[in-house]
Amino acid sequence: MQQQGTQAPADIAGRTNAVIDAKKGLEGPLLPILNGVQAEFGFVPQDALPVIADALNLSRAEVHGVMSFYHDYRREPAGRHVVKLCRAEACQSMDGDALAARLMDLLGVGLHETAADGSVTLEPVYCLGLCACAPAAMVDDQVIGRLDRDKVEAIAREVRS
Template identity: 75%
Template structure:
């Protein structure tokens, strides 16, 4: 598929998603969620289509995509690890666990491994403060993390 064909396909699917949500009050966030659900990220080619349909600037759409951490601008890895960086988790050893996980995976926050296996993202509260430190792996929350469990998570992802 050529770049032109891919861009046309993104624009067509984006237009369909916009049509599904355009009647909502404040449709931008639901549209962006729909696009990310469809493609796994928000493609750059979708931004002008959204801007035109909602009569807002490309800069406004770009600003929303870049402001909210849950919107990706590139495809995520096969596994997504979200490590809580909020105060409760930090106070329970979260910084050391973050450093250990980054070393085990060979990537930093907001990065995807070269083989596409894993994306590591920081989050600021998963609501498990009483079970700190915590993470979310492929949508499953895990509390009371320790060095051993971090090693297990890294090994499972790499398997």
Template identity: 65%
Template sequence: MRVETGEVTARLQDILAAHEGLEGPLLPILHAVQESFGYVPQDALPLIAANLNLSRAEVHGVMSFYHDFREQPQGRHVLKLCRAEACQSMGGDALAERVKHRLGIDWHQTTPDGAVTLEPVFCLGLCACAPAALVDGRVVGRVDETRLEALLTEVRA
């Protein structure tokens, strides 16, 4: 759900005040904004930049460098598929294509009903149980066709 500019400004002022005087506050501020809104609204960038005496480009550059910051609201469920070499070698590419086809979306997109956001992740540390996924923060290993169907049913419910 998107938030209105007035709401962004009001909540952002509280976040900025809470981080006042902190050395190197940009990342903590971006994390707090995302925690508050579920994403980092574009309306927040110029306000953060002005408060920190940075250019908007500097703030946007930091935000876009870190893949966990979102510019759009995420779905009710977040499905992350491992894209690292071990998972690829165990069928991760075919698995990813099946998921994208079944959900009708690509990486970094959310289904039209707002149920699922699909994200790539580059190693979950579960190489011995490849291919791996992360569903709403829960690690799932050995994702085969059966487990995939169960995951998709779970996140579509």
């Protein structure tokens, strides 16, 4: 996986067209194509959006609107680890704000940011479905409920190692 800045727009277009060719025949192909482009690059490069729009006879605004609506589509490469921190009401009511602040301090990143060394990306999410076990987080694909200070510190150690 390369970052967009190191790739020529023609390379992005070529790789995007390969994804489009594989998925264009599906019913409602935009989401499968966006999923495929993200799998190919690790994010959805901005240079891919007009290629997708042209192939599907959509406006760039329509493609951008769909991409920006779904929070799992990335505009930039993520870190080696992705920590999703629930910011919904149940988690906030269970000291989620203080735990979020502590995690941001330990990681040295804010919400929607990736550490300079590429080790971790911290993202807010607005429900992990663990309201009864609030506050909650997801580290890569592992869901963690009943966060407390010790668990937050363990998460920070794990993703920074």
